Each structure stands twice: as structure tokens, then as C-alpha cells.
Amino acid sequence: MGQLRFTKDHEWVLVEGNTATVGITTYAQGQLGDIVFVEVPAAGKDLKAGSEAAVVESVKAASDVYAPITGAVTEGNALLPDAPETVNTDPQGAGWFFKMTIANPAEVEALMDQAAYDKYLAEIG
Amino acid sequence: MADHAGPIKTTPLNDLHISLGGKMVPFAGYSMPVNYELGVLKEHLHTRSAAGLFDVSHMGQAELIGADVDAALETLIPGDIKALQPGRIRYSTLLTPSGGIIDDLMVTRPAEPHMANRLVLVVNAACKDSDLDHIERRLAGRVKVVRQEDRALLALQGPSAAAVLARFVPGCDAMVFMSSKIDQFKLPSGEKVDVRLFRSGYTGEDGYEISIPNSKVVEVAKALLGQSEVKPIGLGARDSLRLEAGLCLYGSDIDTSTTPIEADLSWIISKRRKLEGGFPGDHKIIEQINTGAPKLRVGIKPEGRAPARAHTEVLNESGEPIGEITSGGFGPSVNGPIAMGYVKAGYAAPGTKVQLVVRGQRLPADIVAMPFAPHRYFKSKA
Known part of the structure; x- marks a missing residue:
């Protein structure tokens, strides 16, 4: 099991070796509601930390998913375009969005760990 | 539409919404539930399969009173009010002098003899003050406007609505679509509440809108929610x-920059009113009926799964701009993206291929006939 980190935009990042898997948190999917469309980036796409990386749409609205760190996409989750509801049912597992390389490990270190994210969720209440 | 500065208002059902887990958001100056615990998708599907209860108390209710109220109101709207039969409802639009839509509204002629010379109006929440001011000003001396701020409005919609409501208002299941009457709602306590029923709605399903004194609406809502078929439904669904029903949202799909003809609402103008005119913008509207409008409201079906939201640009097959989406999203019953919007004349025929600019990409879409989900209104007793 790798190292799990979180952003203030409610993305999770699972670091295993030199690869990061990115998705949205259980809290985020709950806020969005029923997810009906997901667009994931294609392998090879270069992402900068904070740039738009994927799109997630509920019945209500469209939201951007941001790259939590800088790197290149190695794989988009091919399951999600046909089964977007997976993000609701298993947000921090099968509902992952994309995998990417890690250009700068310090960016990972700057993200919240589980305890810090839980505290952040309690604060935004 | 008015601005909504100042403190946010609540409906008489506010505490009930919160106790039911309603996610409250500001809408048209009111705090309203966008969804409850089921969520938008399941609330939508529940309404189409059983029955949904909506709080629409933020909408404006009013009575117009005057000896020539029919002729007076006809000077502001293109609907045939003189031919409106007692106990029947008509959908119409208030118009600007250039034929733009100030608001859409429901006009009811009461069946009750004691309400002769009266019409009952239901108008949109965001426009209600300006609408009623407009009517009062324009019909001064002919019509008295009585704002019914002491009344709440519930909508009970879905295939089970009639069976559910008939448990409390026996016989209401015999009412036909677009009819209205005053009746009594028998609460579980045995107490009877005077209500006005409208067999109408905003979902494409059979159902009712129920006007209830503010002081009794919580008890009526709880009685309906106590029925196994009924769930509370928020503004999202x-x-x-x-x-999905192809119905216009004022402020998005229709406004003062669109005429009823452009909005594909020419059916609201009767033959007599087309011949006689006598409503604001009549010259322009009659000319559009005869020679066609420059743009038309149409249904738009994206071919893929990506929803195209309001303000998405519409291009023809050559990539030239021809219009804009005014409402778009995901249709739970259609199980795919759906939209409506305006396109230039010549591109409005169902089957026309267009492109939608979504996040910089051009996505293929088709002009389609609406509704996206078939209307299931109650026409007559089987």
C-alpha cells in the first residue's frame, strides 16, 4: 500500500513508486451527487499542478478535476466514460480517474495526509 | 425579472424541508431544497414511476377581479381568455410591446359561481412582483389584483398522483388535464382544508398543483408524504x-428577447387572436406566424454522453455559428444528455445535424422533436 494524500479540492493521490493514481474523494462525490459523465485525460498528456485534468458532471452541473501534482498521464480510467456512476459507488477505489508520473516528489509532500484531510473536512463542515 | 437583494425568504414548509434532509439553496429570493436524501437522479426517476411532492410556494398566486377581466387581460397576453371555459386552465405569456416574453403563466377561470368575473393566475417566483405590478399598472381601473400571499402551493406529480390525492380529496381523479376546482382536503385528523386543485404540472407527468392556506400546508404535505408512493422532490429534479418534458424555464429558455413564435409556443395563440390581434407585439408576432421567425426553440440531442449545458454554442456542419443552448444537462429517464436552445431558421427541422462546442471540442448532435420523455397527461376517465 502506497502513500495516500489529499488536495483542498478534494482529490486523492495514491503514490506507489514513481506513479500517482488520482481520483476524487468520498466527500467530493457526495457533494456532486449522481455522476453521469466523466472525461479522463489520455496517456501522454502533460499536466501541471493545479491545471484542469479531467471533467466530472452530475445531473446538476459540470466540475473540473485538477492535477494535484505535475507530471505526465500514463493511463486514464477506461471504465469511467461508460460507467461514470462508479465514481459514486467506489470513489477511492475502482472510480479512480487517471495515473500519472511524479515530476517533483516535493509536490506530493506538500499535500495533506489522511489526518490533515479529516481535520480539513471537519473545518469546512 | 427582479433582483433579489435583501434577506432571503422562506416558504411555510422550510422547517419540513430541513427535517427531510433538504439541501437548501437560494432560488428566486427563497431558500429552497435542490434535493433531499435520495438525490436528483433518484428523485427524478421516482417522480416518473410513482409520485413526487414539490414545494412550489415561492410561485406567485393572484386573483384578477373585474367585470371585463377577460377583455382586459387579453390586452396583455395572446391567449384566448374569452373562450376559456369555467374550471379550465390556460398557459400563456405576458408580452412586451415588441412581443418579448415578460413571463409565462397559468390562467384559470374558476368554475365556482361565487367567483364570476375573476381569473386565478399562477406566475413565476422570480417575476411575481414585477408581473403583478405590470398587470395592476396596465389594467388600472379595469381589474383589481389580489395577491394571495396567504396561500402556499404544492405540486404532486407522477403516475400515482391521482390515486394518492383521491384518498384525501375523493373524486379528484376524475378531473381532466388543465382543469381546476375548489375542493376539500381531508386531513388524517378528520379536519377538512379548503384547497384549489389544478390538474397540471411541470414534469410531463399526470398530477396536480394544490393551492393551500399557509397555515395548513405543513399538515397537507405531511399527509401526502405519509403515503408509500410519495417522496419529496427538490428543484434539481x-x-x-x-x-425532458420539453417545457420552458423562464429566464433561460424564454425572456423578453424571445417571442412566443420563436419559442415554438405558437399553439398558445388561438385562431381568433391571430386574426384580431390586440395584444402587445401583435404586428410582429402575426408577421412571424405568417412568414416565419428568424430563430426557433428546438430540442437538441448530443450524440455522445457529454452533457452540453446552457450557453453552449451551436454550429452548423460547416462550423458556422447558428445558435445557442438555453437549457441542457442529463436526462435521467432518457439516460443520456439532452438540451434545448435556439437555432437560426433553416436549421430547426428534426434530423438536422449540428455541432456543439463543449470545452473547446466540437461534439455532434441532432435537432430532435420534443418532448424527450413522452407526456403522460390525464385526458379522460378510462
């Missing part, structure tokens, strides 16, 4: 239901 109200919007996806009406979009």
Missing part, C-alpha cells in the same frame, strides 16, 4: 423533469 424539477428542472431535469421539465427539460
Whole structure:
């Protein structure tokens, strides 16, 4: 099991070796509601930390998913375009969005760990 | 539409919404539930399969009173009010002098003899003050406007609505679509509440809108929610239901820059009113009826799964701009993206291929006939 980190935009990042898997948190999917469309980036796409990386749409609205760190996409989750509801049912597992390389490990270190994210969720209440 | 500065208002059902887990958001100056615990998707599907209860108390209710109220109101709207039979409802629009839509509204002629010379109006929440001011000003001396701020409005919609409501208002299941009457709602306590029923709605389903004194609406809502078929439904599903039904949202799909003809609402203008005119913008509207409008409201079906939201640009097959989406999203019953919007004349025929600019990409879409989900209104007793 790798190292799990979180952003203030409610993305999770699972670091295993030199690869990061990115998705949205259980809290985020709950806020969005029923997810009906997901667009994931294609392998090879270069992402900068904070740039738009994927799109997630509920019945209500469209939201951007941001790259939590800088790197290149190695794989988009091919399951999600046909089964977007997976993000609701298993947000921090099968509902992952994309995998990417890690250009700068310090960016990972700057993200919240589980305890810090839980505290952040309690604060935004 | 008015601005909504100042403190946010609540409906008499506010505490009930919160106790039911309603996620409250500001809408048209009111705090309203966008969804409850089921969520938008399941609330939508529940309404189409059983029955949904909506709080629409933020909408404006009023009575117009005057000896020539029919002729007076006809000077502001293109609907045939003189031919409106007692106990029947008509959908119409208030118009600007250039034929733009100030608001859409429901006009009811009461069946009750004691309400002769009266019409009952239901108008949109965001426009209600300006609408009623407009009517009062324009019909001064002919019509008295009585704002019914002491009344709440519930909508009970879906295939089970009639069976459910008939448990409390026996016989209401015999009412036909677009009819209205005053009746009594028998609460579980045995107490009877005077209500006005409208067999109408904003979902494409059979159902009712029920006008109830503010002091009794919580008890009526709780009685209906106590029925196994009924779930509370928020504004999110109200919007996806009406979009699937092809119904206009004021401020998005129609406004003062669109005429009823452009909005594909020419059916609201009767033969007599087309011949006689006598409503604001009549010259322009009659000319559009005869020679065609420059743009038309149409249904738009994206071919893929990506929803195209309001303000998405519409291109023809050569990539030239021809219009804009005014309402768009995901249709839970259609199980795919749906939209409506305006396109230039010549591109409005069902089957026309267009492109939608979504996040910089051009996505293929088709002009389609609406509704997206078939209307299931109650026409007559089987």
C-alpha cells in the first residue's frame, strides 16, 4: 500500500513508486451527487499542478478535476466514460480517474495526509 | 425579472424541508431544497414511476377581479381568455410591446359561481412582483389584483398522483388535464382544508398543483408524504423533469428577447387572436406566424454522453455559428444528455445535424422533436 494524500479540492493521490493514481474523494462525490459523465485525460498528456485534468458532471452541473501534482498521464480510467456512476459507488477505489508520473516528489509532500484531510473536512463542515 | 437583494425568504414548509434532509439553496429570493436524501437522479426517476411532492410556494398566486377581466387581460397576453371555459386552465405569456416574453403563466377561470368575473393566475417566483405590478399598472381601473400571499402551493406529480390525492380529496381523479376546482382536503385528523386543485404540472407527468392556506400546508404535505408512493422532490429534479418534458424555464429558455413564435409556443395563440390581434407585439408576432421567425426553440440531442449545458454554442456542419443552448444537462429517464436552445431558421427541422462546442471540442448532435420523455397527461376517465 502506497502513500495516500489529499488536495483542498478534494482529490486523492495514491503514490506507489514513481506513479500517482488520482481520483476524487468520498466527500467530493457526495457533494456532486449522481455522476453521469466523466472525461479522463489520455496517456501522454502533460499536466501541471493545479491545471484542469479531467471533467466530472452530475445531473446538476459540470466540475473540473485538477492535477494535484505535475507530471505526465500514463493511463486514464477506461471504465469511467461508460460507467461514470462508479465514481459514486467506489470513489477511492475502482472510480479512480487517471495515473500519472511524479515530476517533483516535493509536490506530493506538500499535500495533506489522511489526518490533515479529516481535520480539513471537519473545518469546512 | 427582479433582483433579489435583501434577506432571503422562506416558504411555510422550510422547517419540513430541513427535517427531510433538504439541501437548501437560494432560488428566486427563497431558500429552497435542490434535493433531499435520495438525490436528483433518484428523485427524478421516482417522480416518473410513482409520485413526487414539490414545494412550489415561492410561485406567485393572484386573483384578477373585474367585470371585463377577460377583455382586459387579453390586452396583455395572446391567449384566448374569452373562450376559456369555467374550471379550465390556460398557459400563456405576458408580452412586451415588441412581443418579448415578460413571463409565462397559468390562467384559470374558476368554475365556482361565487367567483364570476375573476381569473386565478399562477406566475413565476422570480417575476411575481414585477408581473403583478405590470398587470395592476396596465389594467388600472379595469381589474383589481389580489395577491394571495396567504396561500402556499404544492405540486404532486407522477403516475400515482391521482390515486394518492383521491384518498384525501375523493373524486379528484376524475378531473381532466388543465382543469381546476375548489375542493376539500381531508386531513388524517378528520379536519377538512379548503384547497384549489389544478390538474397540471411541470414534469410531463399526470398530477396536480394544490393551492393551500399557509397555515395548513405543513399538515397537507405531511399527509401526502405519509403515503408509500410519495417522496419529496427538490428543484434539481424539477428542472431535469421539465427539460425532458420539453417545457420552458423562464429566464433561460424564454425572456423578453424571445417571442412566443420563436419559442415554438405558437399553439398558445388561438385562431381568433391571430386574426384580431390586440395584444402587445401583435404586428410582429402575426408577421412571424405568417412568414416565419428568424430563430426557433428546438430540442437538441448530443450524440455522445457529454452533457452540453446552457450557453453552449451551436454550429452548423460547416462550423458556422447558428445558435445557442438555453437549457441542457442529463436526462435521467432518457439516460443520456439532452438540451434545448435556439437555432437560426433553416436549421430547426428534426434530423438536422449540428455541432456543439463543449470545452473547446466540437461534439455532434441532432435537432430532435420534443418532448424527450413522452407526456403522460390525464385526458379522460378510462
